[in-house]
Amino acid sequence: MTPTQQLLDALPAFAPDRLPVAVLDQARTTLYDCLGAQLAATSREFPIMRLLERLVREVGGTPESSLVGSCLRTTAATAALANGALAYYCDIESHHPAANVHAIAVIGPAALAVGERQHASGVEVLAAIVAGVDIAARVSYALGPAAQYARGFHPTTVAGTLGSAVAAGLLLRLDNDSFRNALGLAGTSAGGLLSWVDDPTEQSRPLNIGLAAQAGVQAALLAATGFRGPADILGGKYPFGKAFTGQWDQHALLEGIGTRHEITRLFFKRNACCVFIPASLDALLDIMATESLSPQDIAKIAIRAPESSYQVIDNNPLRSHSVQYVLAVAAHQGHVTFADILTDRGADPDIDALAQKITITGDPGFDRQAHQSIGSTVHLTTSTGAVHHREVEHPLGSHRNPLSTQDLADKFTALTTGILTPDRAAQLRSTLDRLHTLPDINDLTRLLELG
Template structure:
């Protein structure tokens, strides 16, 4: 007989939290996350590497929208498409300790919410609870990654595809009206799933890379659908899979992560991105701006040295050839800023990648691991940049953490302007204001009404 009661204290804390009320200020934070992800998904659907796929792929019909298109498909296929689109432009929100939680939680389940005519407040609250749960799961999984990768180098390489079945499954189950028993079983099914890519080809930039997140969300929504029909999860997996985390973390830390659910709201430590590129490129970009390069052209720069944490050094590839590869290239992001004084969505399109002056400068950017920044990571993602000009001058900038961090948040006006740009990129300028208004009241209107404003008409 499969146990019907929690087998671990932390599991009990998860189920108790599933009905915890969300304070107004936390719901407001959740509304910002939902708006952020949905705007990112609209822009991602218009990316040249994915637009044809989302338009032409043969999916089952249904009443869940593929954002940024005129298509409606079944909810699981919508989860696949919307989550892949949400991460494509590398502009979606994230969390220093918990990865890119919002993309899967929001984009993965919005189709279920739309299909079930869920009101905005219910959807936002469900996303908040899943966000809180998944940031904690990712924090724990992050501690395991290094050890696992020593033994099996390809395992758990993609940050979008390990814990991300749980978030869309949990949110989808709530939006489908699951009772407490079904919600518990949905968690148990999803918590024993992981869609793991064997390699994260961010430097190569293969378009399939972004769909790994989509496959994970699709699996989560499917888990919720099957559990609603009577599928039971594994109680044993809760102990067998997750007990080892207690050994990896400090004594009592793993249980403490979940005991704090409902009292410590991690969503308050989210970040919003000002640039459409990997977060690891942002502190170098901000440091470059502080160094003062507005009067320089790429040909004026002899060398750029970037000192940062170890993970950030991985973003050192030069001359990227694809949208995704460029978004994960610190040399490209810095070279583009020197050339144009900004980094925009258009700068990752094929025409911009053909700019030889920018690509040439990427080869003069060097990344170095810095002990100070490595010790501060992942609490802070900082960088120092030294620019050497052809005149022999050096200019230095330094950032302890990037703009958009909860310690240096984007203003409401800046975030609104950024979201409008994303919506205009995907829907056209004429439709952007209506879509922006819909996102601004996402917790106050039915999800179907919000989504309708995010479709092509």
């Protein structure tokens, strides 16, 4: 049995009637959070929506799937591209830290686009989301998240393409041979570089995610027509893993599949920034609140973070991924929104001065505590010489320190105020609450059509 066939044989575990209710509920919560991030990105305060609307108008195609926040419709593949870019644009959607993938930003848009096209039921879409997130995370495990970064690949785009193909393939009800072709075609389409760190417009970063959603959907649609792909994309003479990292761990791909659901291991963000920053942010704000400190009271901040990830956020030229910038902004206003990312608050001399006082170093101890840890330790020295210390292993929003239902609702409201009317927001929430009984996902997506 080939490695690809082993994966295909595991997919029946994601049938709606075989998934625990709690897992389907988690998929619904994750989708709700993702929709808030997408709707926030449609704000006319940002340029991305105007660009995506132009793309959809010019590409056109069969109006089978909708562009979130717009009355425009296009093909499922194009809708997946545009909506995937929206999902990751504000960097506020959930993240899978262990696999280092923004899984829902790829899988949610792909599943909704194909679900609309197929008039799939709500529970079918939820099950496809569970499967897609699972496979995206597991493919990243098999490749090695750190190994992907070391070669300049974006794990979300590489692994997410296969996850997107799985979600789309389930909704298209592909048979075994067609599904094998879909995975093969998705594998040959996968890619995505981390070069977006040099793009201060923050547009190529979310485009990576849209491309993964689009490629997976397109691969599944091609396979549905009879288009053929590599027979064993995970094995064979030129296997997937050899191309991207030179390694492949089939055990990591399949271990616990169907019983350990990766969608239950997500981190839900409260601030617009890279997932490796919130632990330091929580620690800093806690020290400032407990000790009644102002930004002017801070002489220096020394951070210890995982050896495997600290360099990603150390003075990264991209503000969303710079721990110095994010913490300096948060110290002054208590939070970080995407508007703070697009507009350089570092032009404020007080914020710039504090950013210069922040250093970060690697601590392999965090790597030993947990696979792909997102914890950190903060040592803050005040202008009087007092030193305050906080260690945060599981920042608020992680699956071991989760946000409450009310926290998530408040986040959605904050993201969508001015975009959704209160009545539309309430209607959307009500529809999501009964999504598992919805006969046609279009009853949900129609509520996302604005303008």
